Amino acid sequence: MATPRAYWKGSLKLSLVTCPVALYPASTSVEKTRFHMINAETGNRLKQQMVDKETGDVVKKDQKARGYEISKGKFIEIEKDELDAVQIESTHTIEIDSFVPADEIEKRYLNHPYYIVPDGKAGVDAFAVIRDAMKDKDRVALARIVLTNREHVIAIEPFGKGLLGTTLRYPYELRDADDYFDGIKNPKISKDMIELASHILDSKAAHFDPSKFKDDYETALKALVKRKAAGKPLKIAEPEEKSDNVISLMDALKQSLKGGKGSKADAAAPRRAQPARRGRAAKAQRAPARRRKAS
Structure with missing residues (x-):
């Protein structure tokens, strides 16, 4: 298997100990069935265009810019060099700020997982020291990292021979549970x-075994596409009858x-x-017999 391209490269820093590392996404959506928008008459794929909301004119690539809405329909443009000016130190460094017990991290804060590996042979020793020290203390490191021009808090923990980093959501990204749970009666x-x-x-009762996870909808989609591509008739399953019994x-x-x-x-x-279901079936069988008798 070819080594995938690193999503991010930089340094992992613990106090004065630093080692070069690379991040790789731990999840992928490549295997998911995806559809494209096409022209139903020609079968050609469609492409999207940016259109000025007021004039309806198509906007060219060199005309596009970032804008922040300060009031309804009023925007201020933010230039690229202005964004570059506010870049922060953690752009190329994962600096560990603290170590916390793993069970103190609420699951709703967990966002995207990444594999963290040494980048080259030079930092392998330092990488192993940081990893094994965390194993001994059974702690998770909290650090800062910049991904796609945004700073994230990332939780780092030993995972096999490497490290697993999971970006965390900020409190302002989470909705208040009380807004949803306060109305629940007791x-x-x-x-x-x-x-x-x-x-x-x-x-x-069972043990967590993700190998048993089955995506029935994805399986059905693949079967649908395969039959359609082969020109075979599609099987439309009838919806199951729901019982009205209370x-x-x-x-x-x-x-x-x-x-x-x-x-x-x-x-x-x-x-x-x-x-009752057997009764309906028997009644359905008797109906043709009555009609034959009447004739």
Whole structure:
């Protein structure tokens, strides 16, 4: 496998210890099925154009600029050299500011993961010292890094022979949970219900295994594209009928526990609904017989 191109190169700095490192994105969307906009009449791909909102004129590349909206419809232009003037020191350096316990980092702050590796042989020793020291202390380093002209806080932790860096969101990027959770009521739930739910949780206990993650929609998309490209007829699946039966929470818990690891449908629909479906099927079979008898 060819070595991918580094997303970022610079130095990892811990006090006076510095080593050259490279960052590589730990995630990718290359394998995802993507569609392009095309002209339905010609089959040709479409391209987007920037258009002046007021005049409707197409704007050429050399006419484009960055602007900040200071009031409704009023912008001030920010020049490239003005942006360059506010570049910060961490542009080419990941400077570690502190070390924190891993369990203190809230999951909602986690953003994009990157693999951090030594860049060349010169800094391998320093890299290993920083990595192994973190292993011994079981701590996560918090540092600053500039990616795509923005400064990010990045959490760095040992990961195999390398380091895993995960950019963190700033507090202003997160919505206040109270705005969403304050309206949730606190109903009185019986102890029996909690115990039943706990038993269901125990019956589905497992270990985290991402190899079992299945993207059913992506699989269906690939199958759709393959059949379409081969000129084969498409199979349109009929939507599943949803049961209109109302079931109490206690009954749902009991049936879920009885079903163990059964299908979702078994847990959601009560048993008494099945005879009704058989009744409809029998009625449908009798109808042609009545018509034949009448004729």
